[in-house]
Amino acid sequence: MTGQQITEAQTAHPDNLAVTWVGELLEESDLSAQDNFLDLGGHSVLALELSERVKKDLGVDLDMQILFERSIGEAIADAVTRARTAK
Template sequence: MGQLRSADIHDPAAVESSVVEWAAEVLEEPATAEDNFLDLGGHSLLAIELNHRVNAAFGVELDLQILFEKSIGEAAADVLATINSQTKNG
């Protein structure tokens, strides 16, 4: 699993890259930000594993509804929005 520096958690490209990389790892398939997790063979148990990685790295939960209904990149954007929201409110 890729290591992020604390400064990277506010960098959209770093967050997206990490989420896409972890999605590819749990799916054991190549993935891009434009791909849909379910279309690549993802399912709830793999989503839980991906969520665990996101939570361990960023301290936020992955919105599984977005992950299932939209692209991996959109799920990553939601992670970034949650990080930024917590930073402002924290």
């Protein structure tokens, strides 16, 4: 990861980052944080890739069940909230 990417990861809103990452995984550009990962065509293998990216760049664990049941934004918010309350 370059210095620019680290800065972007540290300053960008987690929802926006997650939507960007989902878009890259699904090769889809018209997404929002309100979209559901499965409804967009996501599946377990892509969810694992997304989870690894979230862990690497945001330092939080993404709950797969929440990712599958709720919106992308809600899944990221849950992961960030759980990480903050665990500290």
